[in-house]
Amino acid sequence: MNLHDELIERLARRRSAQLGELSPAAYDELLLAVREHPQTYVDDPEDQAFMQLEQAVARVLHSRESDDLRDDDAFMEERTKRMARLARDCADALELAPNSTHARLLGILAADLEPDQQLDALMELERELDQRLGPLEAPASGDAWNDVFAHGRLRVYACLSRTCLDTARYRMANEYGQKLLGVSPSDPLGARHTCALCLARLEDEQGFGELDSRFGHRGDSWQQLARVILFYKLGRMPAARRALKGFASLCDGGHYALLRPVMVDTYLPDRPAAEPYSFQEVTLAVHEADPVVCDVPDFCAWAYEQDDFGAQAEAYAERHGYGW
Amino acid sequence: MSYDPHREDYQRLGLRFARSLDGKDPAAATRAFASFGRRFSQNRDSLPQSDADRAFHLVAEATTLIDYELPFADDAHAEELIERGHRLLDEALALDERCHDALRMKQAAESTSFESYYDFLAKSADDVRAACEEARAQAHDESPERALLEADIAMRPYYRWLATQAGKAVICGRNREAIRLSEKLLELDPQDSSDVRFTCAIAYAKLEDEAGLDLFAAKTKPLVRAGTDDAWMQLSRVSLAHKRHDMREAQRLLAHLMATYPHASAALAAQKELPDGVFSRLAVAPFSEDELILAISEGTVLLQEGRDDSGRGVLGTWVARQTGLDGATEARR
Numbered sequence: 001m002n003l004h005d006e007l008i009e010r011l012a013r014r015r016s017a018q019l020g021e022l023s024p025a026a027y028d029e030l031l032l033a034v035r036e037h038p039q040t041y042v043d044d045p046e047d048q049a050f051m052q053l054e055q056a057v058a059r060v061l062h063s064r065e066s067d068d069l070r071d072d073d074a075f076m077e078e079r080t081k082r083m084a085r086l087a088r089d090c091a092d093a094l095e096l097a098p099n100s101t102h103a104r105l106l107g108i109l110a111a112d113l114e115p116d117q118q119l120d121a122l123m124e125l126e127r128e129l130d131q132r133l134g135p136l137e138a139p140a141s142g143d144a145w146n147d148v149f150a151h152g153r154l155r156v157y158a159c160l161s162r163t164c165l166d167t168a169r170y171r172m173a174n175e176y177g178q179k180l181l182g183v184s185p186s187d188p189l190g191a192r193h194t195c196a197l198c199l200a201r202l203e204d205e206q207g208f209g210e211l212d213s214r215f216g217h218r219g220d221s222w223q224q225l226a227r228v229i230l231f232y233k234l235g236r237m238p239a240a241r242r243a244l245k246g247f248a249s250l251c252d253g254g255h256y257a258l259l260r261p262v263m264v265d266t267y268l269p270d271r272p273a274a275e276p277y278s279f280q281e282v283t284l285a286v287h288e289a290d291p292v293v294c295d296v297p298d299f300c301a302w303a304y305e306q307d308d309f310g311a312q313a314e315a316y317a318e319r320h321g322y323g324w
Numbered sequence: 325m326s327y328d329p330h331r332e333d334y335q336r337l338g339l340r341f342a343r344s345l346d347g348k349d350p351a352a353a354t355r356a357f358a359s360f361g362r363r364f365s366q367n368r369d370s371l372p373q374s375d376a377d378r379a380f381h382l383v384a385e386a387t388t389l390i391d392y393e394l395p396f397a398d399d400a401h402a403e404e405l406i407e408r409g410h411r412l413l414d415e416a417l418a419l420d421e422r423c424h425d426a427l428r429m430k431q432a433a434e435s436t437s438f439e440s441y442y443d444f445l446a447k448s449a450d451d452v453r454a455a456c457e458e459a460r461a462q463a464h465d466e467s468p469e470r471a472l473l474e475a476d477i478a479m480r481p482y483y484r485w486l487a488t489q490a491g492k493a494v495i496c497g498r499n500r501e502a503i504r505l506s507e508k509l510l511e512l513d514p515q516d517s518s519d520v521r522f523t524c525a526i527a528y529a530k531l532e533d534e535a536g537l538d539l540f541a542a543k544t545k546p547l548v549r550a551g552t553d554d555a556w557m558q559l560s561r562v563s564l565a566h567k568r569h570d571m572r573e574a575q576r577l578l579a580h581l582m583a584t585y586p587h588a589s590a591a592l593a594a595q596k597e598l599p600d601g602v603f604s605r606l607a608v609a610p611f612s613e614d615e616l617i618l619a620i621s622e623g624t625v626l627l628q629e630g631r632d633d634s635g636r637g638v639l640g641t642w643v644a645r646q647t648g649l650d651g652a653t654e655a656r657r
Contacts, residue, residue, distance in 0.1 A: 115631050116638055119569065167638045168630035169567045171532040202531055203500045233497050235446075291630050296497035298439035 049097035056089035101152030193222035221285035255313035329384035379420035487518035522556035529560035555619030593649035
């Protein structure tokens with residue numbers, strides 16, 4: 001769900017609550033009306049703040065579309081500028097709605113802190129949320145994501161999990177991820193992806209298997225990549241080779257993405273949406289896996305040498321006009 | 325205690341010499357033995373020795389060049405040291421093709437990656453064990469004390485093989501394997517003459533297995549020197565506290581590490597990464613500054629983890645800052 005759809009739902013939910021119980025048909029009609037003129041339905045400061053944040057994030061994402069055209073210096077300059085602007089936007093939103101979780105979360109991300117400091121800030125936010133709202137628990141409906149007003153807090157957990165991974169705290173990252181999966185089993189924020197990478201890094205085959213079966217062995221770029229890393233680390237080379245083959249055949253351009261990782265900008269606050277097994281998805285997976293892959297220094301060289309993995313990567317680069 | 329090849333060389337020839345005196349009248353034997361030290365250092369060839377003994381002597385010489393002189397040599401001399409070292413290893417292998425130390429040391433230089441070196445060690449480990457056990461079975465000596473030492477010396481090449489393999493497993497990111505190898509070695513050599521428990525502590529920290537490390541620490545408690553944990557164990561504990569975000573505890577543990585070793589702040593700020601000794605972990609004095617430097621170097625796998633722009637790793641950056649010398653070291657760069 002993108003932030004704009006989320007804004008619409010927030011506005012519709014709040015208005016619907018004010019109007020009393022609406023029939024599904026009436027609610028759908030309300031939803032259409034809100035979508036048409038969201039601004040006219042904003043009467044709560046939290047929603048006002050959310051709307052401003054949604055616009056602020058959209059501005060950043062729009063500006064990022066031209067990043068490929070900028071040289072390194074111009075990119076850094078632009079990035080610094082737009083993150084500073086986002087930080088100001090978050091501060092403004094917080095003035096409107098001091099309890100806006102999204103404003104706090106995005107503010108932390110916009111500050112571009114070192115991973116350790118970012119974790120401190122996120123954990124501080126987590127403590128405040130726990131104090132204000134009580135412990136995070138699964139609702140009677142079964143999935144906390146069903147409540148649009150809980151999304152911010154769930155995102156804090158997803159972000160905590162990823163930041164723990166970035167600071168080499170794999171057990172903690174997995175715990176935050178599992179906690180999120182516990183309250184939101186549908187996992188729209190992809191906590192399972194972070195968990196899969198961490199379990200591979202911790203060489204926890206049992207945990208990895210449990211996670212995999214929990215999601216019906218559905219698989220995705222993270223899980224495929226994590227599987228290769230796990231078997232490689234465990235020294236189970238025939239299994240690692242088979243997993244690598246699976247990764248290469250399922251993930252579009254996975255070989256190229258793994259051997260030529262690219263910089264991926266800060267998630268604001270969600271991981272960008274990507275089609276399953278698309279090149280975009282595997283690019284994200286490789287980016288997130290970077291600390292784990294770096295910890296296995298010969299992993300990429302090994303992958304390159306397996307069958308035609310390296311040749312395929314080079315062919316992929318040539319076909320798509322990417323540098324090698 | 326790590327391995328000192330010159331001491332081992334001395335022990336090997338000493339044993340053989342002592343055996344050659346068996347049956348002689350005690351007074352003559354005592355007189356003959358009095359000359360051993362001088363003959364060992366000045367006239368080796370006059371002492372009884374086998375080709376394996378001669379090969380090991382060359383290994384000891386090569387170790388001096390490669391492990392102890394090379395790290396301090398400038399570029400001009402480095403090349404020459406490497407060449408001389410390898411010539412010695414080749415000679416050792418020509419004398420004794422089963423000189424596993426020489427074989428292992430040569431491969432360390434010839435391997436193009438951590439992985440290929442690790443593979444080499446893993447592939448031959450069982451053969452090395454069989455060969456060492458065969459040598460041990462052949463050991464015979466009238467004196468039970470000497471028999472014990474001879475049996476121990478026969479196994480050392482395999483102990484060093486396993487210890488190296490465990491160390492490389494950690495570097496290759498195979499921490500469970502490193503723990504398995506360490507425990508195997510500790511079972512064979514409970515005195516841990518290889519100090520493989522240092523490597524094992526790091527592997528437990530890498531797996532963030534605090535309970536596993538606690539158990540391991542309890543099991544190896546009799547090996548703790550001077551009642552204080554070594555730098556490897558302490559650094560692993562610092563890393564674990566940092567990894568569970570118990571920053572106050574991490575700080576306390578780091579302060580303890582700094583109190584245990586001299587000049588610890590400088591070493592912890594610099595975090596030098598040294599080449600591993602190819603014969604074995606370098607022999608340094610317990611609880612010396614050098615020992616800490618070695619532990620930090622081997623602890624690179626803990627320090628340089630995570631996403632960190634400085635290139636020092638998340639823990640590395642934090643540790644350097646805690647020393648209060650971080651600014652100074654960065655300014656010097």
